[in-house]
Amino acid sequence: MSNLSDKTLTELVGLIKSKQIKSEELTDEFIANSQKGKKLNAYITESFDIAKNKAKQFDVKPNFDCLLPGVPLAVKDLFCTNGVKTTAGSKMLENFIPNYESTVTTNLWNEGAFLLGKLNCDEYAMGSSNETSFYGNVINPLEDKVVPGGSSGGSAAAVCANLTPATIGTDTGGSIRQPASFTGTVGLKPTYGLCSRWGIVAFASSLDQAGPMTKTVSDCALMLEAMCGFDPKDSTSIDKKKENYSKNLNKNIKGLKIGIPKEYRVDGMPNEIETLWEEGKKILKNGGAEIIDISLPHTEYALPTYYIVAPAEASSNLARYDGVRYGFRSSKGNNLVEMYENTRSEGFGDEVKRRILIGTYVLSSGYYDAYYLKAQKVRQLIKKDFDDSFKKVDAILTPSAPSSAFKIGEKKDDPISMYLNDVFTVPVNLAGLPAMSIPAGLDKNKLPLGLQLIGKPLAEQTLLNIAFSMEEKINFKLNINKWWEK
Ligand code: GLN
Numbered sequence: 267m268s269n270l271s272d273k274t275l276t277e278l279v280g281l282i283k284s285k286q287i288k289s290e291e292l293t294d295e296f297i298a299n300s301q302k303g304k305k306l307n308a309y310i311t312e313s314f315d316i317a318k319n320k321a322k323q324f325d326v327k328p329n330f331d332c333l334l335p336g337v338p339l340a341v342k343d344l345f346c347t348n349g350v351k352t353t354a355g356s357k358m359l360e361n362f363i364p365n366y367e368s369t370v371t372t373n374l375w376n377e378g379a380f381l382l383g384k385l386n387c388d389e390y391a392m393g394s395s396n397e398t399s400f401y402g403n404v405i406n407p408l409e410d411k412v413v414p415g416g417s418s419g420g421s422a423a424a425v426c427a428n429l430t431p432a433t434i435g436t437d438t439g440g441s442i443r444q445p446a447s448f449t450g451t452v453g454l455k456p457t458y459g460l461c462s463r464w465g466i467v468a469f470a471s472s473l474d475q476a477g478p479m480t481k482t483v484s485d486c487a488l489m490l491e492a493m494c495g496f497d498p499k500d501s502t503s504i505d506k507k508k509e510n511y512s513k514n515l516n517k518n519i520k521g522l523k524i525g526i527p528k529e530y531r532v533d534g535m536p537n538e539i540e541t542l543w544e545e546g547k548k549i550l551k552n553g554g555a556e557i558i559d560i561s562l563p564h565t566e567y568a569l570p571t572y573y574i575v576a577p578a579e580a581s582s583n584l585a586r587y588d589g590v591r592y593g594f595r596s597s598k599g600n601n602l603v604e605m606y607e608n609t610r611s612e613g614f615g616d617e618v619k620r621r622i623l624i625g626t627y628v629l630s631s632g633y634y635d636a637y638y639l640k641a642q643k644v645r646q647l648i649k650k651d652f653d654d655s656f657k658k659v660d661a662i663l664t665p666s667a668p669s670s671a672f673k674i675g676e677k678k679d680d681p682i683s684m685y686l687n688d689v690f691t692v693p694v695n696l697a698g699l700p701a702m703s704i705p706a707g708l709d710k711n712k713l714p715l716g717l718q719l720i721g722k723p724l725a726e727q728t729l730l731n732i733a734f735s736m737e738e739k740i741n742f743k744l745n746i747n748k749w750w751e752k
């Protein structure tokens with residue numbers, strides 16, 4: 267069958283289950299696309315041989331009684347994969363080969379999928395443009411001079427360019443939703459605790475959450491269903507029964523109340539985004555939902571709060587990279603302390619060092635109360651804003667990001683303007699809520715813009731249903747000219 271990789275994951279699963287295609291045929295096509303897509307720099311590690319073998323094994327002894335039978339999947343290089351290098355986009359882990367597998371990827375493999383490769387990302391998932399990766403920046407498949415977003419930039423680019431049928435990313439402050447918005451793809455950050463964090467390289471443990479990145483909303487439901495679930499190995503995992511998100515997907519949004527927070531109208535936001543937001547409201551209204559103006563008064567404090575809490579946790583999580591237990595070790599230095607210092611100086615990139623410095627500072631005695639403790643209190647207020655609003659509404663609609671994909675290099679040397687890109691995504695992580703980004707239109711440069719839906723805790727099904735109904739009306743189509751193959 268030709269042009270398999272243009273199809274959605276849901277269609278491909280259907281074709282495999284009805285025996286119209288074989289896993290090997292499918293895998294070969296995605297390997298070929300990935301090889302032709304080298305200019306995008308979406309991969310850090312290719313595991314095409316493993317994928318090819320797994321596909322052959324599947325075809326010899328197929329099992330169709332699972333969600334992702336015979337499907338090759340490339341994943342963000344933050345998920346530890348047994349026997350396959352896992353770098354987190356850092357020099358520090360350049361040669362790190364885990365001897366264990368993350369729970370989330372294990373869940374995907376248990377549903378019949380197998381690994382195609384490891385996708386590029388910002389170093390330790392710290393970034394919004396994939397420019398902090400030690401392995402070079404990723405290029406947006408929609409235009410060769412712009413970033414794909416970050417930190418799951420390789421994942422977003424790979425889905426957008428048909429290098430993988432679907433993928434998974436992680437979202438600590440927007441790293442699934444913002445790159446999805448920049449590449450015209452769908453991305454969902456689940457409720458904190460729905461997907462296990464076990465075996466994912468930690469950035470900020472109270473915020474980190476894995477989630478699907480896909481071409482369509484149905485694909486997103488399918489991936490979420492496959493990857494989520496209670497895990498006793500993660501103490502923050504939620505012990506609840508798995509839901510059938512894909513089976514229960516429907517477009518009925520009649521009577522749902524959708525909140526529009528006035529604080530998400532920020533200065534300097536392009537008119538196109540405002541227009542898109544208005545169109546989103548109209549679509550929901552026409553579908554039978556009720557639009558309600560709401561207020562999330564502490565929104566303006568979310569970004570500064572995030573940039574205290576996240577670096578604080580990162581500085582603690584990254585203390586383990588000492589040149590003794592993991593990965594890179596500097597050969598310089600005359601004693602143990604010098605070895606530690608040189609290892610960390612040479613192994614971490616500038617953005618990671620900046621976060622460690624900020625994190626250490628806000629946690630140090632004398633500053634702890636003024637910064638870290640205060641940020642924790644403000645975090646509670648941000649969460650309370652959402653709790654109060656969710657007494658009145660079922661979901662919230664906002665833009666996903668304050669701009670479309672920006673130029674490579676444009677914000678690289680200006681961390682504040684880079685951080686400002688996360689203004690609409692970080693409040694959700696601070697509050698532990700589920701949220702997703704769906705492609706909603708194009709700006710004047712023909713770059714995609716996304717709309718974000720935010721839900722109550724564990725209301726992923728509601729979000730998926732709203733997104734499913736909007737997707738049909740928006741009828742967004744990516745216009746890809748595959749410049750990288752020319
Ligand atoms: N851009 C944000 C940051 O750099 C979010 C990153 C993420 O979600 N992993 O912290």
